[in-house]
Amino acid sequence: MKLRTRLAKAAPQRAAPARSLRAGAAAARRWAWAGGLLGGLVALVAYAPAAWLANAVSSASGQRVLLAEADGTIWSGSAMLILTGGADSRDATTLPGRLQWKLGLAGSALQVSLQQERSLNGTVTLQVRPGLGRSEVRLLPQPGWIGQWPSALLSGLGTPWNTLRLGGAVRLSSPQGLVLEQAAGRWEMKGSADIEVLDASSPLTTLEQLGSYRLHLSGNDAGQVMLDLSTTEGALQLKGDGMIAPKGVRFRGEASASEGNEAALNNLLNIIGRREGERSVISIG
Structure with a gap:
């Protein structure tokens, strides 16, 4: 027991x-x-594929910016850059050369380094800081111009560019850099940039060249982007100003022919805007 x-x-x-x-x-x-x-x-x-980044860029841009033939990963890859007029547009322009990128961390920001032979001036660096309710995209300062592309790429944006079929080059510069901030669904720009159209031409006129032009963009404290259009040189004279505000774009300008070029530019002036005598009035918004 x-x-x-x-x-x-x-x-x-x-x-x-x-x-x-x-x-x-x-x-x-x-x-x-x-x-x-x-x-x-x-x-x-x-090892996330570059195609994931291509899909994100397409969605964020409303299918206006496409990364075709994407190869590599989201951290290091390349693709052909295509600009379009949007989801329903039949216009598209492929930029020359492959766009290459490297994505990494810079403190609390994602840093993107971009290179594209014949289009970008060396390495262009962007820093992206995503957040809850607020995001920031910063273009780091770069001496000289940042990028230069054939003016024909504007045709991919649709009307009126696909009608004008501009020749020449489009150049972007921002010596002090700029910042784009997104909050409550609205984008604001801080800093400034210049968009130049160099040696523009069009098959709508018999002139070999129309001229060269500069659009200056600058952000203000009210969250608006101020626009100032001027002519550097050329037979077609352009000038105007306006703004990009939360409610949309507003621009008022005019086009006219320099002395001796009135007949050659008459048809083009009829297309650019509303004729008022010798000038063509441009009104947006």
């Missing part, structure tokens, strides 16, 4: 280590699964 009592007391003591071993094995399996899942997620992020 005493022997059976001692055996009964010893049985739970022998069972306890067995349960501990089974619990330890189960915990090990859970940690192994968690480790495998974490490793899979790290690998997925590290």
Whole structure:
């Protein structure tokens, strides 16, 4: 009787280590699964295909900016850059050369380094700071011009550019850099930039060249982007000013022919805006 009592007391003591071993094995399996899942997620992020970035850019731009033939990963890849007039547009322009990018961290920001032979002046750097309710895109200052592309790329934006079929080059510069901030669904610009159209031409006139023009953009404290259009040189004289505000674009300007070029530019002036005598009035918004 005493022997059976001692055996009964010893049985739970022998069972306890067995349960501990089974619990330890189960915990090990859970940690192994968690480790495998974490490793899979790290690998997925590290080797995420460039096509994911292409889809994000297309969606964010309303299909106005496309990264075609994307190759590599979201961290280091390349693609052909295409500009279009949007989802329903049939106009599209492919920029020469492949756009190459490298994506990494710079403090709390994502830093994107861009290169494109024949289009970008060396390496162009953007810093993106996403946040809850507020995001920021910063173009770092760069001496000289930033990018230069054939004016024909504007045709991809639709009317009126696809009618004008401009020749020449479009150049972007921003020596002090600029910042785009998004909050409550609205974008604001800080800093300034110049968009120049150099040696513009059009098959709508018999003149070899129309001229060269500069559109200056500058942000103000009211969240508006002020616009100032001027002519650097040329037979077609353009001038005007306006703004990009939360409610849309407003611009007032005029076009006219320099002395001796009135007949050659008459048809083009009829297309650019509303004729008032010798000048053509441009009104947007």
